[in-house]
Amino acid sequence: MLRYEEVPIPAAGKDEVLVRVHAVGVNPGDWQIRSGLAGDRFRLPYIPGWDVSGVVASVGAGVTSFHPGDAVYGMTVNSGGCAEYVVVPAGNLALKPQSVDFVEAAALPQSGFTAWHALFVQGKLEKGQTVLINGAAGGVGHLAVQLARWKGARVIGAASARNEPYLFDLGINAFVDYTSILPAEIEQSVDIVLDTAGGEKVEWLLNTLKPGGRLVPITWGRYSSDNAAKASVTVQEIQYPQITTAYLDELTRLVNGGQLNITIDSVFPLEETAKAHEKSESRRARGKIVIRVL
Ligand SMILES: NC(=O)c1ccc[n+]([C@@H]2O[C@H](COP(=O)([O-])OP(=O)(O)OC[C@H]3O[C@@H](n4cnc5c(N)ncnc54)[C@H](OP(=O)(O)O)[C@@H]3O)[C@@H](O)[C@H]2O)c1
CATH class of the missing domain: 3.40.50.720 (NAD(P)-binding Rossmann-like Domain)
Incomplete structure (x- = not known):
């Protein structure tokens, strides 16, 4: 069951970025993990959401590629995106494509x-x-x-x-x-x-x-x-490779160039994350489901 509640703001460690989240993309993995289909390696309390877009709030030691105020998008390493703030390794982020808004950007990474x-x-x-x-x-x-x-x-x-x-x-x-x-x-x-x-x-x-x-x-x-x-x-075998800034930059280039367009099926407010999961679980989405945080 999903509960909407207050938690402390996390802090960016070395090579990490604290992102003020604007939007979170929904993937079938979100409800598969929530319902236990992905095994027991995910422990409670658990905040769903891997794909995020937002604005850099602060950076940890060693981060030189992003600065507070940058609009970014990318993928967390351990979920946590369905929140106002999330920490993401700098190597999993890129500057947001300028030609799309935060909702579309959050739909793209994974x-x-x-x-x-x-x-x-x-x-x-x-x-x-x-x-x-x-x-x-x-x-x-x-x-x-x-x-x-x-x-x-x-x-x-x-x-x-x-x-x-x-x-x-x-x-x-x-x-x-x-x-x-x-x-x-x-x-x-x-x-x-x-x-x-x-x-x-x-x-x-x-x-x-x-x-x-x-x-x-x-x-x-x-x-x-x-x-x-x-x-x-x-x-072939199913593979889940690690996303990198270089891959995100390739996608950014195609989005900004108009070769890659993102279809948004539906947008839900953060409080209605459960409804967004239900929609994804229906397996009838055309394009992406996104949760708007800000
Ligand atoms: N999202 C990711 O980044 C990601 C990454 C790794 C793995 N995966 C896995 O890949 C799968 C697909 O992910 P997704 O995000 O693309 O899912 P999705 O957006 O939920 O897929 C929905 C689409 O699936 C189609 N569909 C449903 N049943 C079908 C069937 N029997 N044959 C053909 N099409 C069917 C639907 O088309 P119709 O309405 O026309 O049937 C609908 O457009 C999931 O199992 C997910 O766990 C996803």
């Missing part, structure tokens, strides 16, 4: 970085290749669609039918309704699959890959290793 890492580091996606993004309208998916298009890839977006017009507006080249039969022309036509949806019913994704293709999952899905071997495709 989802943008996850999409980037899955497509370009794990998937090694190259210009001219075809990528299928399952869950293309979600927090990670809608950013992955745009990053893949920016790279020069052909993008097939998979979602339910209500998201088809939205995804074509976002730049996909072809659409697959994951509730219908897979169109024959999609079979064995894809170099890389990014699966953001996972679950029990994702076996069909293996049929979309060319021999030698790679499936990159960012969440658990039931893919048969026998069928993957028969189709000569690989299913």
Whole structure:
């Protein structure tokens, strides 16, 4: 259960920054941790929220890259973002993109970085290749669609039918309704699959890959290793790499340049964090859910 209450303001230690939080991005990990699905390594009292944007209130010893008053965004190392103040390592922050407000900036770090890492580091996606993004309208998916298009890839977006017009507006080249039969022309036509949806019913994704293709999952899905071997495709391991200022700066550049747009599904006040979690748990968000603190 979530409770809204007063706690002391934390202090920035060495190489850390105290951020006056303006907005917090919501990720499925927030309610997965809260409901115990992420195991017992998170102890009470626990403040949710990893993705934050805000203004630097003070800096700890050794921090030279940020100054009080800077507008920043980034990701905490141990949650705590759903608060007026949070401490973040300087290496997990960057200057906020000037072209977006604090709500949009808070939506970006974890989802943008996850999409980037899955497509370009794990998937090694190259210009001219075809990528299928399952869950293309979600927090990670809608950013992955745009990053893949920016790279020069052909993008097939998979979602339910209500998201088809939205995804074509976002730049996909072809659409697959994951509730219908897979169109024959999609079979064995894809170099890389990014699966953001996972679950029990994702076996069909293996049929979309060319021999030698790679499936990159960012969440658990039931893919048969026998069928993957028969189709000569690989299913990669889920990875959760550490965000850095350099990655955030790449995302900032694309946002400021207009190549990466952030869709905001809904915004909730801090007191209604529980409602924001409920919305995320519905798995129906189009783009990102954000909590406004200031
Ligand atoms: N957010 C992150 O930064 C992050 C990082 C690492 C891992 N992950 C994991 O990755 C997963 C996705 O995260 P997210 O933030 O993108 O989630 P999300 O925003 O909650 O995803 C919502 C989207 O999922 C789609 N969806 C739901 N069921 C689907 C299905 N069976 N097949 C295809 N699409 C489906 C929905 O589209 P329709 O309404 O059209 O069905 C909706 O647009 C989560 O399990 C999360 O724990 C997320």
